[in-house]
Amino acid sequence: xxxxxxxGVDLKAGFLQVYSRLKSELLEDPAFSSTDDSRQWIDxxxxxxxxxxxxxxxMSVVDSxxxxxxxxxxxxxxxxxxxxxxxxxxxxxxxxxxxxxxDGSHTRRGQLCWYKVPEVGLIAAxxxxxxxxxxxxxxxxxxxxxxxxxxxxxxxxxxxxxxxxGQMLDLITTHEGEKDLSKxxxxxxxxxxxxxxxxxxxxxxxxxxxxxxxxxxxNYFDVKNILVEMGTYFQVQDDxxxxxGDPEFIGKIGTDIEDFKCSWLVVQALExxxxxxxxxxxxxxxxxxxAHVMRVKTLYKDLNLQEVFLEYEKSSYEHLISSIEAQPxxxxxxxxxxxxxxxYKRQK
Amino acid sequence: xxxxxxxGVDLKAGFLQVYSRLKSELLEDPAFSSTDDSRQWIDxxxxxxxxxxxxxxxMSVVDSxxxxxxxxxxxxxxxxxxxxxxxxxxxxxxxxxxxxxxDGSHTRRGQLCWYKVPEVGLIAAxxxxxxxxxxxxxxxxxxxxxxxxxxxxxxxxxxxxxxxxGQMLDLITTHEGEKDLSKxxxxxxxxxxxxxxxxxxxxxxxxxxxxxxxxxxxNYFDVKNILVEMGTYFQVQDDxxxxxGDPEFIGKIGTDIEDFKCSWLVVQALExxxxxxxxxxxxxxxxxxxAHVMRVKTLYKDLNLQEVFLEYEKSSYEHLISSIEAQPxxxxxxxxxxxxxxxYKRQK
Ligand SMILES: [Mg+2]
Ligand SMILES: [Mg+2]
Ligand SMILES: [Mg+2]
Ligand SMILES: [Mg+2]
Ligand SMILES: [Mg+2]
Ligand SMILES: [Mg+2]
Numbered sequence: 236x237x238x239x240x241x242x243g244v245d246l247k248a249g250f251l252q253v254y255s256r257l258k259s260e261l262l263e264d265p266a267f268s269s270t271d272d273s274r275q276w277i278d279x280x281x282x283x284x285x286x287x288x289x290x291x292x293x294m295s296v297v298d299s300x301x302x303x304x305x306x307x308x309x310x311x312x313x314x315x316x317x318x319x320x321x322x323x324x325x326x327x328x329x330x331x332x333x334x335x336x337x338d339g340s341h342t343r344r345g346q347l348c349w350y351k352v353p354e355v356g357l358i359a360a361x362x363x364x365x366x367x368x369x370x371x372x373x374x375x376x377x378x379x380x381x382x383x384x385x386x387x388x389x390x391x392x393x394x395x396x397x398x399x400x401g402q403m404l405d406l407i408t409t410h411e412g413e414k415d416l417s418k419x420x421x422x423x424x425x426x427x428x429x430x431x432x433x434x435x436x437x438x439x440x441x442x443x444x445x446x447x448x449x450x451x452x453x454n455y456f457d458v459k460n461i462l463v464e465m466g467t468y469f470q471v472q473d474d475x476x477x478x479x480g481d482p483e484f485i486g487k488i489g490t491d492i493e494d495f496k497c498s499w500l501v502v503q504a505l506e507x508x509x510x511x512x513x514x515x516x517x518x519x520x521x522x523x524x525x526a527h528v529m530r531v532k533t534l535y536k537d538l539n540l541q542e543v544f545l546e547y548e549k550s551s552y553e554h555l556i557s558s559i560e561a562q563p564x565x566x567x568x569x570x571x572x573x574x575x576x577x578x579y580k581r582q583k
Numbered sequence: 584x585x586x587x588x589x590x591g592v593d594l595k596a597g598f599l600q601v602y603s604r605l606k607s608e609l610l611e612d613p614a615f616s617s618t619d620d621s622r623q624w625i626d627x628x629x630x631x632x633x634x635x636x637x638x639x640x641x642m643s644v645v646d647s648x649x650x651x652x653x654x655x656x657x658x659x660x661x662x663x664x665x666x667x668x669x670x671x672x673x674x675x676x677x678x679x680x681x682x683x684x685x686d687g688s689h690t691r692r693g694q695l696c697w698y699k700v701p702e703v704g705l706i707a708a709x710x711x712x713x714x715x716x717x718x719x720x721x722x723x724x725x726x727x728x729x730x731x732x733x734x735x736x737x738x739x740x741x742x743x744x745x746x747x748x749g750q751m752l753d754l755i756t757t758h759e760g761e762k763d764l765s766k767x768x769x770x771x772x773x774x775x776x777x778x779x780x781x782x783x784x785x786x787x788x789x790x791x792x793x794x795x796x797x798x799x800x801x802n803y804f805d806v807k808n809i810l811v812e813m814g815t816y817f818q819v820q821d822d823x824x825x826x827x828g829d830p831e832f833i834g835k836i837g838t839d840i841e842d843f844k845c846s847w848l849v850v851q852a853l854e855x856x857x858x859x860x861x862x863x864x865x866x867x868x869x870x871x872x873x874a875h876v877m878r879v880k881t882l883y884k885d886l887n888l889q890e891v892f893l894e895y896e897k898s899s900y901e902h903l904i905s906s907i908e909a910q911p912x913x914x915x916x917x918x919x920x921x922x923x924x925x926x927y928k929r930q931k
Contacts, residue, residue, distance in 0.1 A: 264744075266741055266744060267744065267748040268774065269746060269748075270752070270771075270774070272618060272755055272756075273751055273755060275747070276751065276755055277751075280778035310802055315852075331863060333709070333712065336705065336708060337705045337708055338710060339705075345742060346652060354758075357687075358685065358751075358754045358755070358758075359683045360681055360685055360708055360745060361681070361750050361751055361754055362749045362751070363682065364750075365616060365744075365747050365748070365751060367746050368740070368743055368744040368748075369744075371736075371737075371744070372740075372743075372744060373735060375740070384733065385732065385733045385736070388719075388733070388736050388740075389719075392716070392717075392719035392723070392736075393614055395716055396614060396615065396713075396716040396717075396719070397614060397707060398613075399712045400615040400621070400713070400716075400718050401714050402709050402712075403621060403624065403625075403706075403709055403710070403713060404621055407620055407624055407706070408620075408622060408708045408711055410702075410706075418797075419838065423618075426616065426618070430615065460673060486667065509674055545753070573687060
């Protein structure tokens with residue numbers, strides 16, 4: 236999205252410049268007297284794990300803050316909004332590095348997972364922790380004198396806690412060894428997605444922008460709920476595209492069926508399946524053999540899940556739009572609509 | 584130490600009561616709508632990993648605060664000092680759970696390491712992260728209205744960053760596969776110990792007590808340095824006892840030689856060894872075969888490392904005492920001396 240116009244290109248280039256500055260500052264952090272070896276390690280680890288994603292979460296802090304303040308940003312404002320955007324990206328990198336270890340994944344963002352790099356291995360677990368620790372280092376350097384510094388720390392702490400709690404729910408629900416489809420129900424699905432994805436991907440960037448704009452987050456409970464709902468919709472799309480998206484377009488081949496994921500599709504299928512269809516699912520879901528995968532996909536089609544998805548998409552959109560238009564502030568409405576329009580009917 | 588007198592027993596019992604309360608509060612944290620399954624998981628995970636150590640770090644917050652305020656604590660003061668003590672214990676639990684994964688360890692505190700428990704496995708990595716996330720949950724609940732709340736957050740963030748940085752140094756220096764003794768030099772050893780152990784074990788508890796007593800930590804750089812020096816001395820003792828301590832007394836059989844640890848003993852041996860002795864070390868250090876271990880121990884004895892240690896202990900003690908007595912505040916001197924006397928010439 237950001238790349239679609241000249242403005243987007245500028246934003247991305249400016250955003251990436253801020254990354255370089257933050258990295259240099261971390262490598263010279265006076266709280267740790269580094270050695271050449273450790274400086275090189277962190278330098279490489281950061282480049283490998285932090286800036287290689289789509290950066291949508293991070294850049295949306297800048298976009299949101301621009302809308303909220305309604306004008307051009309001073310270079311200082313632009314810089315600070317980018318710094319908070321990068322904190323969101325650092326948080327994401329931390330979760331992904333550790334998630335890949337726990338899931339035994341092989342690749343991420345078109346390269347080996349960090350822990351799979353031969354000389355890294357389980358040192359990656361500590362690198363994940365370092366990524367997390369960089370956030371308060373960045374915040375204390377650039378925000379300690381702001382009136383909202385403590386609120387920023389509280390915000391990142393709360394969102395991290397929610398994400399880690401969602402990750403726990405995911406891990407104990409979809410626990411390897413067990414393969415128990417009876418746990419895959421819509422309220423469980425929604426709770427996992429809400430905590431594991433929605434808070435940090437959707438609420439956190441807007442909350443950062445609101446704090447920078449001088450707002451008190453206690454007045455924005457509705458905004459939080461709307462963003463969490465949007466995050467849930469985003470994850471449902473992700474699950475749908477994993478099976479029905481164009482691999483060339485989404486840039487990877489989905490493996491949710493093979494991986495026994497608690498995907499929106501399998502939860503829907505379990506709700507709608509006949510007795511006979513249930514036994515297909517329990518036989519074939521979570522097996523890597525292509526014949527089993529194909530049986531599941533055929534079942535999804537038999538159950539019309541593509542249509543069910545389109546209806547879900549439509550009704551989510553309508554519900555979100557009406558919640559957004561009930562917001563008292565036009566600028567807040569605009570922020571929320573810009574998020575929604577970035578993801579509505581996305582194909583990747 | 585705490586168990587030696589009636590007062591100590593009271594402290595420990597009271598301290599453990601606070602643990603139960605904190606656990607209940609975490610299990611009902613409104614920031615996460617838990618399920619029965621996840622509540623049970625956390626309950627068990629906390630009991631398994633948090634309260635089973637010696638609790639010296641945590642209880643020393645209470646002891647230090649008592650000395651600083653010079654009197655009996657109100658029940659509210661006692662409670663708050665215990666809460667900060669438990670935050671230190673939670674931080675330690677978080678580091679230990681993850682360290683055991685990275686080190687491939689088997690047992691900890693007389694039981695299986697958490698990740699080695701069959702139904703846990705790598706979920707332990709996320710549990711470690713949850714332990715870490717509980718600290719700001721505890722702090723926001725009990726300290727948000729204190730004038731020093733932000734300083735507390737900053738303190739825990741800084742000390743966690745230093746510990747994770749020390750862990751990184753340790754991991755990249757003593758990297759499995761490589762087995763390169765040429766990196767094991769005294770400045771490297773000191774840097775690892777300072778960051779990985781001393782800040783969180785010695786500085787953090789005192790800094791918590793100072794904040795509670797209304798002090799500004801910026802005025803306590805010397806105290807920080809003294810505590811870091813004491814933490815280094817403590818780790819040297821730990822390394823010495825791993826080889827020369829009485830296994831019955833220290834409660835475990837040391838394996839630093841087998842594990843190719845960057846121990847104070849091997850660093851000393853490498854400094855003092857002749858050419859021939861060096862080749863014994865490079866042949867035998869890091870091998871689990873008892874004959875190799877014995878060769879290393881014999882070499883340590885040939886190099887008189889027991890005597891070198893006694894001299895180190897004596898000169899550390901004297902240097903620490905004179906630094907402590909240069910402190911302007913008698914109460915601060917008393918806090919520091921009580922730490923030092925708890926560890927001086929310890930046999931376990
Ligand atoms: Mg994963
Ligand atoms: Mg996962
Ligand atoms: Mg997916
Ligand atoms: Mg270890
Ligand atoms: Mg270790
Ligand atoms: Mg030891």
